[in-house]
Amino acid sequence: MKAPRGTQDLLPGVTEKWQFVEEKLMEISRNYNYKEIRTPIFEHTELFQRGVGDTTDIVQKEMYTFVDKGDRSLTLRPEGTASVVRSFVEHKLFGSPTQPTKLFYIGPMFRYERPQQGRMRQFVQFGVEALGSADPAIDAEVIGLAMEAYQSLGLKSLKLVINSLGDQTSRESHRQALVDHFSPYKDELCVDCQSRLTKNPLRILDCKKDRDHPAMNTAPSILEYLNEESEKYFIQVQKYLESMNIPYTVDKNLVRGLDYYNHTAFEIMSDAEGFGAITTLSGGGRYNGLVQDLGGPETPGIGFAMSIERLLMALEKENIQLPIKENLDCFVIAMGEEENLLAVKMIKKLREQGIQVDKDYQMKKMKAQFKVADRLNSKFVLVIGETELENNQITIKNMNTGDQVTIDTEQTVDYIKQAIQGE
RNA sequence: GCGAUCAUGGCGAAGUGGUUAACGCACCGGAUUGUGGUUCCGGCACGCGUGGGUUCGAUCCCCACUGGUCGCCCCA
Numbered sequence: 001m002k003a004p005r006g007t008q009d010l011l012p013g014v015t016e017k018w019q020f021v022e023e024k025l026m027e028i029s030r031n032y033n034y035k036e037i038r039t040p041i042f043e044h045t046e047l048f049q050r051g052v053g054d055t056t057d058i059v060q061k062e063m064y065t066f067v068d069k070g071d072r073s074l075t076l077r078p079e080g081t082a083s084v085v086r087s088f089v090e091h092k093l094f095g096s097p098t099q100p101t102k103l104f105y106i107g108p109m110f111r112y113e114r115p116q117q118g119r120m121r122q123f124v125q126f127g128v129e130a131l132g133s134a135d136p137a138i139d140a141e142v143i144g145l146a147m148e149a150y151q152s153l154g155l156k157s158l159k160l161v162i163n164s165l166g167d168q169t170s171r172e173s174h175r176q177a178l179v180d181h182f183s184p185y186k187d188e189l190c191v192d193c194q195s196r197l198t199k200n201p202l203r204i205l206d207c208k209k210d211r212d213h214p215a216m217n218t219a220p221s222i223l224e225y226l227n228e229e230s231e232k233y234f235i236q237v238q239k240y241l242e243s244m245n246i247p248y249t250v251d252k253n254l255v256r257g258l259d260y261y262n263h264t265a266f267e268i269m270s271d272a273e274g275f276g277a278i279t280t281l282s283g284g285g286r287y288n289g290l291v292q293d294l295g296g297p298e299t300p301g302i303g304f305a306m307s308i309e310r311l312l313m314a315l316e317k318e319n320i321q322l323p324i325k326e327n328l329d330c331f332v333i334a335m336g337e338e339e340n341l342l343a344v345k346m347i348k349k350l351r352e353q354g355i356q357v358d359k360d361y362q363m364k365k366m367k368a369q370f371k372v373a374d375r376l377n378s379k380f381v382l383v384i385g386e387t388e389l390e391n392n393q394i395t396i397k398n399m400n401t402g403d404q405v406t407i408d409t410e411q412t413v414d415y416i417k418q419a420i421q422g423e
Numbered sequence: 424g425c426g427a428u429c430a431u432g433g434c435g436a437a438g439u440g441g442u443u444a445a446c447g448c449a450c451c452g453g454a455u456u457g458u459g460g461u462u463c464c465g466g467c468a469c470g471c472g473u474g475g476g477u478u479c480g481a482u483c484c485c486c487a488c489u490g491g492u493c494g495c496c497c498c499a
Contacts, residue, residue, distance in 0.1 A: 002472090002490065057497055061424075079499085109499080114424080116493065125499065192496080257498055267499095280499060307499035335457070368451090370459040378459095385457055399459070 006113070006121025016324045017312060018124075022106060025126045025149055032145050034104040034128055039083040041108065045073040051082030051294060053259025055199045062111040064121075076110035080127045081260070081287065081303055082294070088131055089296035100133035106308075118278040118310050127284075127305035131291065134300040136233055139264045139286060140240030146268055146282055146304050147246055150311070154320040157271035158281075160247065163254035164234035165202075165262050166226045168289070174225035175201055185215045205253045221252040230263065237264055260287040264302065270310075272317035281314060282306030329356040329420055331373035333366060334384040342409070343384050346394070349413050355420065373399065380416060 003009055010018060026036070045065050052058050064076035077083055084103055088094065093101045106126040113119060128145060130138050143160065150158055165171060178201040186194055189210050196203045202222075210216060226234065241248055248266075256265045265285035284304020291299035315322070330350060334343035343359060350357045358376065360369045366383075373381045383395040394412045397404040398419070407415055 005490065062497085111498085113497080114495095115491085119498075123499070127499095277494065278498075282499065305499060310499060333458080366457050367459080372459090374459040381458080383458075387457085395458095397458075402459090404458085 004121070006115035008120065008122075017315075017322055018308065020322050020324055021153065021308060021311060022126075024152060025106065026104075028145060028149050028152060029104040029128065032102070032128075032141065034102040034130075034145075037084055037087060037103040037105050038107070039080075039087050039105065040077075042074045042076050043083055043086065045075040047082050047086055047294070048075055048078060051085065051260065051290060052079065056258055058111065058257065062113055064110045064112055078111045079109055079258070080105050080107070080125055080305055081129060081258075081290070084127075084129045084303075085131070085287075085290050085294050085296070085301065088129075088299075089291060089294050094132060094291070094297055094299055099131075100138060101131045102128075103131070104128045116278070117276055118307070118313055120309060124308040125305045126308060127303060129301060129303035131301040132299050133302075134288070136236035136264075137240050139237045139302050140244060140246075142284065142302050142304060143241065143248075143266055144244050144246055146284070146306060149306070150268065150281065150314070153311070153315060153322070155270070155314055155318060157314075157318060159249070159269045159271055160266065161251045161254055161269065162237070162241075162248050162264065162266040163251055164222065164226060164230060164237075165255070165265050165285070166222055166230040167262055170222070170226045170230045171202075171262065174220065174222045177220040177225060178202065178204065181219055182215060185213065188213060188215075200259075202255050203257075205255055223250075223252050233263055256283060256285055260290045260293070261285040262288055266304070268306070270314045270317065272314055275313070275317055278310070281310050327377035327379060328358055328373075329378070330358075330380045330382060330416060331369075331376060331378040332357060332359040332382045332384065333369045333373070334359070335366065335386060336389075339384045339386070339389050342389060343382075346382065346384070346409070346412060350416060353413060353417055355416060380419065382412065382416075 029036070045063070048063060049059055054060070058078045063078055065073060066075075067073055084105060088101060088103075104127065107124065108122050109125050110122050112121060115121060126149075128142055130142055143162070147158065147160060166174065179197060182189065182193075182197055182201065182204060186197060189197070189204070193204045193210050204210065205216075205219060223231075223234075238248070238250075254265055254267060256267075263286040265283075267283040268281045269279045270281050271279075282304055284302070286300070286302040288300040291297065291301060332343045332347055334340045347357050347359060358378075360372060364372065366385075370381065378399055381397045381399060383397065385395075388394050388406070391406075392409050393406050394409050395404060395406045396412070396415060
């Protein structure tokens with residue numbers, strides 16, 4: 001048996017990295033005053049159809065959808081925002097006296113795709129949503145949080161790209177302009193773009209196939225169609241970013257794949273060597289109509305999501321070592337039955353003091369047990385043999401220096417405690 | 424969904440249509456009695472992704488399936 005395609009087991013040796021990264025992300029979230037929310041891993045299919053959008057690739061071809069025994073159509077969540085907003089509406093979090101509602105989540109997402117490096121069918125996203133504020137400063141806060149998350153782990157090769165998709169009015173006039181612009185060339189565009197022309201002309205700008213088509217360069221930019229309010233908003237966001245000293249570039253062709261975005265859209269990419277085709281580390285944006293679409297009151301919102309897999313990939317590409325403790329405080333070696341009884345008692349006492357202790361359970365000989373202690377990178381080895389038992393003593397060997405002392409059993413815990421603290 | 428490529432022990436990796444499937448790492452045991460990281464000696468795949476087929480005979484040939492990797496699409 002193998003794990004299903006596009007899924008992976010995280011084994012000891014890498015789970016430590018995940019724990020470290022996840023703890024870091026939670027710590028940063030706390031500093032920014034975002035609270036954790038945990039929503040179900042599956043939702044009614046309709047939530048994503050309405051929330052993410054029927055025309056998106058995610059809904060059209062990437063959802064893990066199934067019918068349960070009660071004939072309900074359910075879907076393994078392909079992203080986090082729709083669920084968070086659903087929960088926000090369902091529990092009327094908009095009624096809370098403290099607004100905006102600042103939430104973060106971390107958990108598995110599912111998309112049916114061809115797997116490759118940095119793209120799994122089950123993957124983990126950390127994301128943040130700020131609901132209830134239309135202040136451009138919060139756009140900058142959310143972007144800043146994402147950037148800080150990467151930087152705090154030591155990443156350097158980062159590229160922040162932002163754009164504005166404008167508000168509803170701006171988008172509509174731009175949409176019309178795009179249709180007018182591309183229609184004469186319809187037959188020259190790829191099949192996908194031909195259908196995008198009617199469904200979602202904005203996405204044509206994103207097309208890799210038609211990238212070199214002459215009409216591409218002259219296509220109307222959304223930035224030219226931003227109404228006064230949208231443009232002002234976008235400029236404000238940039239001012240805040242500059243004030244926070246966060247470098248960015250504006251890419252007028254940045255179009256996000258989900259329907260709910262408007263105004264601010266952004267992506268963070270990695271410049272690191274050898275990253276392959278997939279370089280987007282995280283993406284997000286503003287979604288002012290979404291809460292209402294999902295049955296809530298008119299509420300602005302902004303958020304982003306990042307893939308932990310890709311974050312870890314980026315760390316590897318930049319050769320960043322996470323400070324993970326890879327040793328054991330103490331390994332206890334006991335020789336006979338009586339000795340083992342004493343060993344077990346000592347181990348319990350040591351562990352109660354928060355000391356990390358292990359012993360052999362394979363009936364190995366002393367020599368082999370020392371090898372194990374060495375492999376576990378144990379700082380100390382306690383030897384309880386015949387002689388020690390007789391004298392009510394324990395031999396303690398410092399594995400780094402090779403020094404060895406024999407002391408009374410009663411003093412052992414204190415001795416180890418001090419030795420470890422004194423490091 | 425499309426294209427390319429690959430699939431040998433815990434890991435890395437050679438190899439051939441036919442008696443014992445290299446090698447390296449790891450692991451296990453030993454080099455005199457209770458002490459590690461070095462060295463030396465020895466051990467370690469009735470098995471070559473799964474299922475069919477061709478053949479006197481296949482790990483090496485053919486087909487299907489499954490999975491990995493890379494690219495396209497798209498994204499996180």
